[in-house]
Amino acid sequence: MTFVITSPCLGTQDRACVDACPVDCIHFEAGVDAMLYINPVDCIDCGACQPACPVSAIFPESEVSEEESRFININSLWFEDAAAARVELGTDIEPVVSAEEVAGGASGSGSEDGLVAEELPYQQVDVTQMNLPSSPTPVLSPVSVVALLLLSLSLFTMIMFPGPAVIKPAGTTLEIGLTIILLAPVVALMTIIFIIHQWSQLGNFSAHNSRDISPWRVDVSDWRRSEDSRRADLLDIVQSIAKERFDFPNVDNPDMRTYVNLPEPQMAIEVQGGSRKILPDIVVLDRPGGRPKLIAQVESRETLTREQAKYVWSELQVKDAPLLLYVPSGLAAQAKDYARSAGVKNVQFRTWRRQPDNIRVREVR
Ligand code: SF4
Numbered sequence: 449m450t451f452v453i454t455s456p457c458l459g460t461q462d463r464a465c466v467d468a469c470p471v472d473c474i475h476f477e478a479g480v481d482a483m484l485y486i487n488p489v490d491c492i493d494c495g496a497c498q499p500a501c502p503v504s505a506i507f508p509e510s511e512v513s514e515e516e517s518r519f520i521n522i523n524s525l526w527f528e529d530a531a532a533a534r535v536e537l538g539t540d541i542e543p544v545v546s547a548e549e550v551a552g553g554a555s556g557s558g559s560e561d562g563l564v565a566e567e568l569p570y571q572q573v574d575v576t577q578m579n580l581p582s583s584p585t586p587v588l589s590p591v592s593v594v595a596l597l598l599l600s601l602s603l604f605t606m607i608m609f610p611g612p613a614v615i616k617p618a619g620t621t622l623e624i625g626l627t628i629i630l631l632a633p634v635v636a637l638m639t640i641i642f643i644i645h646q647w648s649q650l651g652n653f654s655a656h657n658s659r660d661i662s663p664w665r666v667d668v669s670d671w672r673r674s675e676d677s678r679r680a681d682l683l684d685i686v687q688s689i690a691k692e693r694f695d696f697p698n699v700d701n702p703d704m705r706t707y708v709n710l711p712e713p714q715m716a717i718e719v720q721g722g723s724r725k726i727l728p729d730i731v732v733l734d735r736p737g738g739r740p741k742l743i744a745q746v747e748s749r750e751t752l753t754r755e756q757a758k759y760v761w762s763e764l765q766v767k768d769a770p771l772l773l774y775v776p777s778g779l780a781a782q783a784k785d786y787a788r789s790a791g792v793k794n795v796q797f798r799t800w801r802r803q804p805d806n807i808r809v810r811e812v813r
Pocket residue numbers: 451468469470471472473474486490491492493494495496497498
């Protein structure tokens with residue numbers, strides 16, 4: 449499948465999609481063409497151009513309406529025979545963009561002069577020199593500390609000074625003292641307060657450790673084999689998607705580079721002005737040492753969790769680099785729900801499914 453530009457582009461031609469495309473596969477001849485065209489061979493189906501279009505001219509091929517379906521052929525024909533595509537288009541709408549405008553760099557995109565390089569909001573990080581993110585140390589909130597103290601004090605008092613017996617269950621020698629009865633509600637209340645105030649810490653802990661082997665499992669061979677097999681599975685899926693969808697550099701994009709951060713980190717992204725470094729599963733740069741064009745994160749059934757959305761996906765939202773999330777086939781609605789509740793907005797979803805010889809990826813609308 450590919451994406452297709454349709455009739456609303458005629459007479460608009462603002463080229464916003466060109467800036468958004470990570471593989472530079474949207475073209476036209478300035479001063480001659482009245483619209484832009486997507487090369488179906490080079491398009492990697494990332495969908496980044498679609499939200500960039502101010503007039504909603506771009507659609508996945510499968511969603512092009514009946515009235516606009518002729519643009520599927522026109523888009524691909526332009527890359528084989530531009531003159532024939534213009535005849536097929538048959539419009540008398542004048543081109544909006546002149547050759548002089550493009551020559552003068554009016555679009556402001558793709559420039560590699562020093563000024564643009566200085567303004568890059570990202571920089572490469574030498575991963576051999578950086579401290580990789582580690583699990584945050586759990587911290588007790590002040591309310592939790594007070595609750596824990598009262599809970600401990602109440603339990604101590606109940607055990608040491610149970611008070612005069614007021615309840616003696618029939619048929620047993622058990623005696624429940626007055627102090628125990630009075631302090632039992634306090635113990636229950638303090639336990640609830642403690643859990644409520646530490647809940648986010650527990651979630652934080654699990655999110656940052658979701659891909660680690662829990663220490664208590666290490667000596668249990670069944671668990672370890674299962675966990676290792678899941679990790680190997682995820683690694684295989686990430687590498688398959690990187691190979692199939694982002695196989696850079698290639699003949700058409702000799703400068704672009706794809707980095708896969710599994711099993712070992714290769715390329716971290718640091719947002720300028722902050723201490724935050726992110727390690728997405730897949731990073732595509734426009735050139736070695738250049739800026740990120742695309743970030744992709746791959747989840748398996750085990751790693752697709754609310755915590756992953758809240759603590760990992762939310763960190764991957766960076767300016768100008770579309771985030772693609774690959775989730776197992778059938779779990780797209782669940783992933784969208786997690787993303788929504790985690791406040792992750794600028795994200796496009798894809799599903800993956802294993803095939804006998806490869807991996808099948810589908811766009812999610
Ligand atoms: S879908 Fe992605 S690769 Fe294809 S034209 Fe749009 S931005 Fe470019």
